[in-house]
Amino acid sequence: MTSLHARVKETFNYLHQNAEISWGEQETTDYIKSLLKEQGCDTTTFNDTTGIIGKFGTFDGNRPVVAIRADMDALWQNVRGTFQANHSCGHDAHMAMVLGLLWKIAADPLLKDQIALKFIFQPAEEVAGGALKMVEKGVVEDVDYLFGVHLRPIEETAMNHASPVIVHGANTAYTVEINGTDGHAARPHLTTNAIEVVYEIMAHLSSIHLNPRVPHSVKITSMTAGGKNTNIIPGAAKFTIDMRTQDNPTMDDLTDKVRGIFKAIADLHETDISITDIEHVPAAELNEEAIRIMEEAISSVLGGDQVDSPLITTGGDDFHFYTIKRPELKATMLGLGCDLHPGLHHPDMTFNHDALINGVNILYEAIRKTYKI
Template identity: 60%
Template sequence: MTTNLKEQVLTTFHHLHDHAEISWEEVETTHYIKQLLLDAGCQVSTFEDCTGVIGEYGNFQNDLPVVGIRADIDALWQEVDGEFKANHSCGHDAHMSIVLGVLWKLNQDPLLKDRVALKFIFQPAEEKGEGAITLAEKGVVDDVDFLFGIHLRPAQETPAGKASPVIIHGASSSLTAEIKGDDAHGARPHLGHNAIEIAAQIVNMIGTIHLNPMYPHSVKMTSLQAGGKSANIIPGNATFSLDLRAQTNELMEQLKEKVHLILDTVRNLYDTEIEVLSEGGIVAAITNDEAMDIMRKAIVNTLGEDGLAEPLITPGGDDFHYYKIHKPELKATMLGLGCGLLPGLHHPHMTFNREAMMDGVDILFNAILETYK
């Protein structure tokens, strides 16, 4: 591999972009990163029952605070130009490349290795909201004092050349359920329950949910499958999914309570069964002032005062915040990196300024130095 840091980061990015793997299937990605960590002098750990890899770097013998740097490694499964494929449209290929760049930058000064105790956490399955809690339960952050993450930000949120010291994600949740009934003839609607009408009633009722307007929140039906090829059959069965968003964890609990109350009401109103098949979600960010202050100084040291963006509040979610739920005393924050990202995250043709990855490398590197001052 070339010794030029920028070329190393770009080469790694292109490899990871071209070899995307979806959640829990990041086998080759894990192997690739593991080798790079070993080559850089890390002590490496993997897991027997899941993907992901941890690299320990530095001095863990002298009671130094342990700093974790986390990158998510999975891709989305989506249609790109008519073909379904694994696709890094959320920037995880960049996150991995940036975090590896931090490691390589540290290695440029051999004296630093004795002054730091770092855990490079390459986490699977962020897109499913499952990877962070899985690694947390395996004890990955039990000895970590500070945890830094990174995420590319859309141009609409954070302009190129700027960075935010924290991304204040909201909570998100999803619910999939099945309406269970009997089909009926189109001429005899009284002999069955129209699952489409029942789903429409749910849509209408979730539109009447009103919680504290000072905090963003929403519920919407995002999928509905009902009926077949015969237009004269009233479908008695349907499956549907709901997407829930709330800026705080407390508001999310209120939102979920309202949704379940609506489902109970519709069950009773139509005298029909509605079975919840799955339910899951991601917690909202819990901020830490000390970690944010370190990241703020690191941004200014790298980009200057003009490069410091305000704390970023976004309704999007990230399972990064499960680490702090698992370990409340953890001092954690996620860097929001402006990089000219267009047209938006999860767009099949998302693109960004590749040069901005070096800003991410330098900011996280400076955050490490600030932590050990």
């Protein structure tokens, strides 16, 4: 094992053991800042959010700016009976690989005058807000190419394989409240039963029909209504809806139909149905040049027969807000095979840590090929 590989693994272990949830990644920010400073990066932090930007190379306008994004936040989940921050989506690995990329580049002093790299350590990917915050801060205004990386489950790609692009789908989640008045269980005609309203909404959701060639789904994922007394009809309820589509136009169609159902049932029952919170992640917008660069990088590191086809998944990632908000950005996300099981977001997710150096080397080659070095 090389010293670089060992350092990347050691960094991964530290980040894994010191996980922090969305918008709370302060110690992670401080830790990464210290490592960026060690390599001579110019760093930028923010007074109203976690996250950090590191700049390495020569920013004189004579060469394209390439950014590498790593997400920082962990999930809050039940791990063997205890709720805790847990890196079950691989963000600890993503940060370790991107830092490994910096160390590998910094080891070649001749590269510094040929490149202009931005390292974007982004908070709050899991709540779909961090990328938008970074866009708001202007961190990609001068960026020409943007590369990301994500561990992939074993069902999608094998160890020592990788895909040059992850074709994420769109994801929208609504938190919805029904605001009515409770009633006596003996007099159901005097109120509207919020549980029945939710049931009707659920039934209508199953009757939505969109283009069957585009994967899509809509379902209720949580619901609360009523209290301790069994003789009260609840007039209020709160529930969440998760909507997924493979592309952005289909998501627009689906949200229109779901909102139409809310309005029709609210009118029918003369009750108030309000969307109180929206989380949205757009589907991937693809760039052929960025994908080609990443494909060539994978082939250089792992071999041409280890390059997988585009990975199509209805899972989402807020990485794609960067290209939605700045369409001229040439971006792609590396899908890294790593023997990951049982699956992403599983509390006991694990993977082959030897894949970390594959990610470092592929990203390094992507940088070299972008600059034609």
